[in-house]
Amino acid sequence: MSKAIQVFRGDYLESTHDIHVAVVDSGGKLLYSYGDPYRPTFPRSSMKPFQAVPILETGTAESFGYSMADIALSCASHSGEPFHRSAVLHILSRAHLGESALQCGTHVPRDKESYKQLIREGKELTPVFSNCSGKHSGMLATAVHMGEDTSTYREVAHPVQQRILQVISDVCDIPLADIELSVDGCGVPVHRLPLYNTALGFARLARPAGYSGPAERAKALDMICKAMMQHPEMVAGTRRLDTDLMRAFGGNLVSKAGAEGVQCLGVVDRGIGIAIKTEDGTARAAGVAAMEVLKQLGVGDASIYEALETYAHAPVFNARNDKIGVIEANFVLNPAK
Helix, strand or coil, rough: CCCCCCEEEEEEEEECCEEEEEECCCCEEEEEEEEECEEECHHHHHHHHHHHHHHHHCCCHHHCCCHHHHHHHHHHCCCCCCCHHHHHHHHHHHCCHHHHHHHCCCCCCHHHHHHHHHCCCCCCCCCCHHCHHHHHHHHHHHHHHHHCCCCCCCCCCCHHHHHHHHHHHHHHHCCHHHCCCCCCCCCCCEEEEEEHHHHHHHHHHHHHHCCCCCHHHHHHHHHHHHHHHHHHHCCCCCCCCHHHHHHHHCCCEEEEEEECCEEEEECCCCCCCEEECCCCCCCCHHHHHHHHHHHHHCCCHHHHHHHHHHCCCCEECCCCCCCCEEEEEEEEEECCC
């Protein structure tokens, strides 16, 4: 049986990846699928736009003078580039907090030049380099604005996390009791729900007008969607899929990747959400799958796909930086019955 994503070395098939896809409209109708559209999944960082909603709903963003770029950064899995780090530190300073308040841990940033510079200066990695520092700064700012403890903001019982749970339950249309929890890579709660419900959330993020929940929540979703599309470089970074997708589709696509091979998209003019999960957790398959889903749905034109060719047919390079293979899609979406 052929697999959805195929990895070629030269002319020879070397590896394959299974995927699951759900395409849902803002009214909750499953439109297309591949694999299991109801697969229980941790969307991981793809949930960040919904985790950012309380920053707006509580008045935190207004109180601390958030710009649209700041809102986008709160949804980010950023590369740790200088402009990401300075923006996080500025958010913290407005909340009268220092970098030490961040509890996201540390890791080597995607932006290797920033890491090399750190080594040259003989300095250690700090939490601001974490791809999740934007999200954590938003959680901390919200706790400060609401007069809540900042030392325990990561704990599931903390009001910051309880507000996030309520947003996900509401926007993704899933009872609180059905959202299963574990711990994300950055130490905060991570939410497990069917792929279908994640796609529904992205449909409502892309077109809040199709969402019948509270008006303030719809307004927050609309602002978050616009912020991400206006400042895609804050959501990811230089030469990143989310950034390049949102730029290429020019205000018609909101995109957010998640760890373990998750990619979620919302198409503004169609009011649809797309959630993709690679069965083996491989990120390299998720981007190729996302491009193929968009193409099969007829989103965008040929010029966009030409500009994004390296994502649709991802090249495989060797250690000499020679292109020696390609990653391609090999599946057809199934219309819902």
